[in-house]
Amino acid sequence: MHILIAEAKPMTPLQLFKLLADETRLQCVLLIAEQGELCVCELTCALKQIQPKISRHLAMLRKASLLLDRRQGQWVYYRINPALPDWALSCIQQTLAQNSTLLSPLQQNLCAMGERPQRLSACCA
């Protein structure tokens, strides 16, 4: 889905920081950066937030080309766009590397990798 027609203009620092300046979006970005790829319902479960809220924030991150998405069956998986400028990837990676404690409570609500059940809602409390 979401076919890339032409290369978008590179992200500006102001754009990046505005995207990361919301707790829900920041948690999504850091958790995705750490896990490599996550679908909407996994994030919904991990962050304990309602699905439209997660989806709306992911849409913002996708439209800004910070995230890429990939549909697999009924699930849509999001990942960090590896084509982001170096400084932007660096900001995300450095923040992630030195703030791991912020993610641990979220990781506990994730299914173990490679153990995703058919119905992901079974993961969530």
Add this chain to the structure above:
Amino acid sequence: MHILIAEAKPMTPLQLFKLLADETRLQCVLLIAEQGELCVCELTCALKQIQPKISRHLAMLRKASLLLDRRQGQWVYYRINPALPDWALSCIQQTLAQNSTLLSPLQQNLCAMGERPQRLSACCA
């Protein structure tokens, strides 16, 4: 001024990104990071913004311990707090290093270093 009584809690990623998510504050931070130290009226001049606006944003950055201030005569100089966590300094430095073109129009409105006149308003258009 602004005596530090006790060590403040380290900045969270969300706090940093919220601070950098405003164009005026971002320009102030990047320009200060590049120049080392700047006073309010230099920033007012460089950014072509009214003084209360600059002062208010600098106060936010100072209260969050992102900037330190130092009064010298009638001027108050702001600098990056070197005690910021590594990931935060890294975000600022990486962004600065790879987005120098954003600063060039602002630098042109700065007095050359070491050439500050008595009346700084003489710098400004």
Add this chain to the structure above:
DNA sequence: TTTATATATGCGAATATCCATATATACTCT
């Protein structure tokens, strides 16, 4: 002490952002 320059802040208005709900779309399986 008066005047000028530099900086900080109180306040209301304008603007931007975020949220919950409802609803639409897409896919899977039977």
Add this chain to the structure above:
DNA sequence: AGAGTATATATGGATATTCGCATATATAAA
């Protein structure tokens, strides 16, 4: 086709942020 699950978006209201203006304070020079 119909039911169940997953994802996306539209809408209107609540909240937060930012702004300009006026003004207060501080330092310096006359």
